[in-house]
Amino acid sequence: MSEVGSKVSTLRKWLVAGILVWAPLAITYWVINAVIGFMDKTILLLPPSYRPEAVFGFNIPGVGAVLAIIVVLLTGALVANFLGRKLIAMGESVLERIPLVRSVYSAVKQVIETFVSQDSRSFRKVVMVEYPRKNCWSLAFLAGDPVGEVQDKTAQKVITVFVPTAPNPTSGFVIMVPEDEIIALDMSVEEGFRMVISLGVVTPKSQAAKPVPAAPELEKPPSSG
Numbered sequence: 001m002s003e004v005g006s007k008v009s010t011l012r013k014w015l016v017a018g019i020l021v022w023a024p025l026a027i028t029y030w031v032i033n034a035v036i037g038f039m040d041k042t043i044l045l046l047p048p049s050y051r052p053e054a055v056f057g058f059n060i061p062g063v064g065a066v067l068a069i070i071v072v073l074l075t076g077a078l079v080a081n082f083l084g085r086k087l088i089a090m091g092e093s094v095l096e097r098i099p100l101v102r103s104v105y106s107a108v109k110q111v112i113e114t115f116v117s118q119d120s121r122s123f124r125k126v127v128m129v130e131y132p133r134k135n136c137w138s139l140a141f142l143a144g145d146p147v148g149e150v151q152d153k154t155a156q157k158v159i160t161v162f163v164p165t166a167p168n169p170t171s172g173f174v175i176m177v178p179e180d181e182i183i184a185l186d187m188s189v190e191e192g193f194r195m196v197i198s199l200g201v202v203t204p205k206s207q208a209a210k211p212v213p214a215a216p217e218l219e220k221p222p223s224s225g
Helices: 002-046 063-079 083-095 099-116 189-197
Strands: 126-130 138-142 157-164 172-178
Touching: 002 063, 063 083, 126 157, 126 189, 138 189, 172 189
Parallel strands: none
Antiparallel strands: 126 138, 138 157, 157 172
16 A cells, blocks of 8 residues: 555544544533523513513523423422422313313323333333344334224234334334234343444444253163162
C-alpha cells in the first residue's frame, strides 16, 4: 500500500472512531432536548405574571419540565383516593359523550394501561416469528393473549405479537401467531429495541448454553459367576 493510501486509511479509521463517539452523544442530546422542550411548554399553564421571565427577568429552561412532573405527581396522588377517582370518572364520562374524542381517548388509555400494568405480559418478552413468509424470521414483542372473537374464531390458541419496523420501532404490524410457532428469546426488551433501531447492526451477545452435567454411572452388581 502506498504512503498516500495508508494515510487515507488512517484518516478513515479516525473518522469512523470519531463518529462512534459523537453520534450517540449528539442523538442522546437531541432526544433529551426534544423531550424537555416539549415538557417545558407546561409553563404556559401558569399566568404570565408568574412565569420565570416575569419574576426573574429571564427565562429558565427546564422549569416547565419540573412543573410537568409536579402536575403528574399531584394527579397521581389525587387519583389514589376515592374523591379523586370520582372526579376522574366524571371527567371521563364527559369525554365519552364526544364521538371522536371518545374513540381516541379510550384507545390511548387502554394502550397506556396495558404498558404500565405490572401484571401484563405486554412488551415484556422478545420473540421470533416467521413473518412475512415461511423461513423468514422477524423480531417481535409479545403483546398478549387475544380474547373474545379473535380467539374464538381460531382452531388453536394464538398469541398477539408486535412486529416493529426498522429503524422506527413505533410503527409496525400487529399479528396473531399460533403459540407453538413462537420462539422466545433470552434478550431483554431494551436489547430488542436496540437491535431494531440499529437495523440489526447491534446484536446482543448470545448466552452460552450451560453444560448439562453427566448422569452419575450406576455401579454394576457383582456377577454371580
